[in-house]
Amino acid sequence: MKGHSELRINCRARPEVASPMRHAVAAFLAATGQVDAESSDDILTAVGEALANAVEHAYEGVEENEVELFARLEDDTLAVDVFDHGTFIERAPRAGRGFGLKIVEAIARDVSVNVDNGTHVRMIFNRQAK
Amino acid sequence: MSDSIAVIRLSGELEIGRKAEVAAALVLAGNESGVLLDFSDVTYADSTTLAEMLRFRDEAAKAGVPVVIVIGSKQFARLIQYAGLGDAFHIFENRGEALTELSRMAQA
Numbered sequence: 001m002k003g004h005s006e007l008r009i010n011c012r013a014r015p016e017v018a019s020p021m022r023h024a025v026a027a028f029l030a031a032t033g034q035v036d037a038e039s040s041d042d043i044l045t046a047v048g049e050a051l052a053n054a055v056e057h058a059y060e061g062v063e064e065n066e067v068e069l070f071a072r073l074e075d076d077t078l079a080v081d082v083f084d085h086g087t088f089i090e091r092a093p094r095a096g097r098g099f100g101l102k103i104v105e106a107i108a109r110d111v112s113v114n115v116d117n118g119t120h121v122r123m124i125f126n127r128q129a130k
Numbered sequence: 131m132s133d134s135i136a137v138i139r140l141s142g143e144l145e146i147g148r149k150a151e152v153a154a155a156l157v158l159a160g161n162e163s164g165v166l167l168d169f170s171d172v173t174y175a176d177s178t179t180l181a182e183m184l185r186f187r188d189e190a191a192k193a194g195v196p197v198v199i200v201i202g203s204k205q206f207a208r209l210i211q212y213a214g215l216g217d218a219f220h221i222f223e224n225r226g227e228a229l230t231e232l233s234r235m236a237q238a
Contacts, residue, residue: 002233003224015149016147017147018146019143019145019147031203038204041204042205042207042208044174044205045176048145049176049177050148052176052177055146098178099180099181099214099215100176102213103209103212103213104139106191106212106213113202128154
């Protein structure tokens with residue numbers, strides 16, 4: 001039987017929770033003992049961008065909601081889902097913004113964003129750096 | 131005539147929870163001939179910090195003030211590359227090289 005490791009976290013969507021949630025993912029990756037330091041840094045960079053996007057909604061007048069993170073490591077693949085149950089905001093392009101998704105796409109093997117019911121970002125990573 | 135190099139030093143994790151603090155730190159005093167952003171002790175950064183760095187870079191450029199940046203963390207350096215901003219800043223790995231270049235730029 002093949003093993004796997006999972007992590008699930010729910011927090012109020014506030015800017016100050018992004019850092020502890022990212023640190024929880026760091027601890028999870030370290031505990032698995034299966035992800036090297038450089039890959040872990042990159043994965044945490046991408047996860048941090050997804051979390052920042054989710055909690056930033058709190059800055060924009062949307063009713064406060066939860067942000068949920070689910071990570072699952074199985075074989076050579078790590079899947080990380082970040083859910084924001086608030087209303088997706090179509091942002092007008094702003095100077096110096098919009099790097100988050102570009103950064104995530106540069107790191108993850110596959111990225112999908114679903115905005116049908118809140119925002120759901122799914123990131124698939126190889127255990128080794130891309 | 132301005133003749134001073136300003137050093138703005140931030141440390142730790144520069145992420146969305148510190149967005150306001152980073153924005154407040156990255157301001158021009160008005161009398162500097164150049165600015166060194168010393169991020170030697172920054173251990174993590176996200177795109178909210180990149181946005182503030184770009185905003186500060188543009189404000190400094192309008193004022194004719196050169197800016198150099200020292201980055202010590204590999205994560206921070208890779209973040210800039212992943213964002214496609216490798217050519218957007220004057221980045222150095224150590225403070226001495228950054229100050230030498232800043233002096234040259236300020237005198238140019």
